[in-house]
Amino acid sequence: MTTFQKITAFVGYTLLIAMLISGITYLTQQRIVTNQQHALQNALTQVLPADEYDNDITKDTLFITSHLLGSDQAQTIYRARKNGKVVAVIFTVIAPHGYNGAIKLLIGVRNNDQITGVRAIAHQETPGLGDKMEVRHSDWIYSFNNQSLQTLAPHEWAVKKDAGHFDAWTGATITPRAIVSAIHDALQYVAIHQHELFGNQEP
Amino acid sequence: MNQQLRDIMINGLWRQDPGTRQLLGLCPLLAVSSSALNALWLSGATVLVLIISNGLISLLRPYIAKELRIPFFIIIIASSVTILQLLLQAYTFSLYEQLGLFLALITTNCTIMARAEAFAARQPLLPALWDGLMQGLGFAVILMILGCLREFIAQGSLFGIPLLATYSGFLLATLPPGAFMLLALLIALKNYVMRNDTAKPT
Numbered sequence: 389m390t391t392f393q394k395i396t397a398f399v400g401y402t403l404l405i406a407m408l409i410s411g412i413t414y415l416t417q418q419r420i421v422t423n424q425q426h427a428l429q430n431a432l433t434q435v436l437p438a439d440e441y442d443n444d445i446t447k448d449t450l451f452i453t454s455h456l457l458g459s460d461q462a463q464t465i466y467r468a469r470k471n472g473k474v475v476a477v478i479f480t481v482i483a484p485h486g487y488n489g490a491i492k493l494l495i496g497v498r499n500n501d502q503i504t505g506v507r508a509i510a511h512q513e514t515p516g517l518g519d520k521m522e523v524r525h526s527d528w529i530y531s532f533n534n535q536s537l538q539t540l541a542p543h544e545w546a547v548k549k550d551a552g553h554f555d556a557w558t559g560a561t562i563t564p565r566a567i568v569s570a571i572h573d574a575l576q577y578v579a580i581h582q583h584e585l586f587g588n589q590e591p
Numbered sequence: 592m593n594q595q596l597r598d599i600m601i602n603g604l605w606r607q608d609p610g611t612r613q614l615l616g617l618c619p620l621l622a623v624s625s626s627a628l629n630a631l632w633l634s635g636a637t638v639l640v641l642i643i644s645n646g647l648i649s650l651l652r653p654y655i656a657k658e659l660r661i662p663f664f665i666i667i668i669a670s671s672v673t674i675l676q677l678l679l680q681a682y683t684f685s686l687y688e689q690l691g692l693f694l695a696l697i698t699t700n701c702t703i704m705a706r707a708e709a710f711a712a713r714q715p716l717l718p719a720l721w722d723g724l725m726q727g728l729g730f731a732v733i734l735m736i737l738g739c740l741r742e743f744i745a746q747g748s749l750f751g752i753p754l755l756a757t758y759s760g761f762l763l764a765t766l767p768p769g770a771f772m773l774l775a776l777l778i779a780l781k782n783y784v785m786r787n788d789t790a791k792p793t
Contacts, residue, residue, distance in 0.1 A: 394656035398663065401651070405670050412674055416681035423684035515625060515765045516745060 432466060432478050435496035435505035441468035441475055450585070456577035458482030458490070458570055465585065468496075474586045476504055477578070483570035487562040488512045491521070493570060497578050499586045501536040506571060518563040528555060528564070537575050545572035596721055603725025606788065609702040610733030610774075611781040616700040620734055621770040623693050627750045630738025632690050633697070636675060637734075638727030640697050643671040645711040645723030652712055664707040672698045702730055733777065740773055741765055 389397075428446055450465040457463050458481055465479040476498045483491040491511040496504035506529050508521040520526040531554055546552025547564050556564050578585060609615045616637075623633040647667050655663050676694050679687040687694070697703070706726050711719040743749055745765040747758030763769040 389656060394659060397654065398656065398659045401654075401663065402666055405666060409670055409673055409677075412677050416677045419681040420677070420684075423680065427684065427688065514762070516760055516762050 431494055431507065431509060432496075434507050435494050436468055436476055436478055437504075440504075441470050443467075443469040445478070452479075452581075454577055454581075456573040456580075458484050458573065467585070475499055477585050479574075480509070481570050481574040483566040485562070485566045485569075486511060486513055487518050487560065487566075488514065491563070491566060491570070493567065495532075495571060495574055497575065501538065501575065501578060501582075503532050503535050503571070503575070505530075506532045506567075508567075513563050514560070518557075518560040520557045520560070521563065521567055526557075528557070531555065532571060537579055542572075545569070595718060599718060599722050600725050603722065603727075603729040604732065605729070606785075608729030608733060609705075609726055610730055610737075611778045613702070613705065614778075615705050616702040616730055617774075618699050619693065619696045620730070620737065621767065621774065622696060624734055624737035624741055624770060625745075625765045626742040627735070627738045629689075629693065630734045631750075632686065633693055634727075634731030634734050636679075636690065636694060637697055637700060637702075637730055638724065640668070640671050640675060640700075641703055641706060641727040641730075642720055642723035643675075644668045644703055645706055645719040646716060647671070648707045648711040649714055649716045649719030655712075660712060661708070664704060664712075668703050668707070669698050700730075702726060736777065737770070737773055741769060744773075745769070 425446055432445055445466045445468050448467045448469065450467065451462040452465055453460065453462045457479070463480050465477050467474050468476040468478065476496055478494065478496045481493045481495050483493060489512050491513065492509050493506055494509050495506045498504055507523065508529065511519070511521070513519050513521075521529050523529060540553050543551065544553040545568055547554050547556035547561060547568060549556045549561055550565070552568065554564060554568050607613055610620055619633060619637070624630050644664075644667050648664060651663075651667075672695065675697075676687070679690070679694070706722060710722045714722070739749055741764045743754070744761050745763075746760055747753060747755035764773065
């Protein structure tokens with residue numbers, strides 16, 4: 389084989405393989421999107437019970453960038469409506485200063501500023517020590533339920549070790565501190581943008 | 592079973608297993624062995640990818656120019672992983688979510704590249720597939736031992752089921768240093784058991 393033939397053959401195989409992958413991508417695309425939507429729906433139901441709204445929440449979205457949400461990338465805000473009225477919003481908040489990098493949280497907030505629920509959806513904290521925000525390890529994350537800027541004064545948005553309201557964990561203070569402060573910021577964001585988030589304009 | 596297939600089996604599972612003898616694929620081995628369940632899923636996925644990549648390379652071996660074989664292996668391995676990832680995502684989504692990033696890590700498992708170069712590129716289809724299975728299982732055994740040990744030592748549980756009623760936990764085992772130490776102990780143990788084995792590596 390000449391060099392030219394070798395290279396042509398190589399490029400040919402590469403193209404064939406690329407076509408194979410494209411084919412499989414094409415065949416699986418629809419199922420993957422459906423699966424992802426299911427997973428998203430499940431995650432949303434965790435922070436806001438499905439009987440509190442009647443719209444297709446995954447399609448009623450806003451995209452918003454704010455430093456109070458912990459990231460300079462646009463975050464998706466899902467709006468839950470009952471009879472057309474926005475009753476709650478769900479969005480991701482990044483707690484940038486975890487012990488081991490950013491912690492991604494999903495938070496639901498009612499139109500009266502009350503938290504409906506919080507879940508950690510991605511983190512790299514130390515297993516067994518800094519992962520007590522996961523519901524399978526501890527009930528800690530439920531302590532945010534129904535809290536709002538009205539139920540707790542600004543200085544109470546801290547862990548008990550810092551004279552705040554929330555429990556810290558044995559051996560891991562940095563993680564709960566980061567989460568409490570991120571959620572506090574998120575509530576402030578909601579308070580400032582009340583009209584924008586809960587205004588009733590259709591999507 | 593003929594001699595060659597038996598040799599391949601003994602090499603893959605015991606004499607030249609990737610984890611403790613060839614010391615290949617340490618990146619996924621150490622990263623994913625933090626719990627028994629993770630280890631089990633990654634084992635399965637690695638075995639599959641090894642069989643697919645060994646098979647494809649053995650089949651295509653007459654048509655690949657020798658100088659271009661390494662990039663070609665990389666393309667085959669990366670494609671196998673991508674296809675596996677797509678299929679898992681489409682048909683077993685919750686499993687895919689658990690495996691997450693680890694799945695892509697299979698590409699970095701040098702065992703796969705090493706078997707392609709050292710074995711599949713010179714052998715017909717059947718021995719190549721058999722070698723993929725046996726080397727994959729050899730890797731899986733070490734991965735499972737490490738995964739079970741780390742989870743048990745760190746949390747006193749196996750596959751998430753608590754086995755010890757009062758166990759305060761020993762965190763080091765789930766952390767990277769614990770992984771290195773346990774692997775070192777396993778390698779030392781295996782070297783000791785095999786101290787009289789003078790057979791040449793193949």
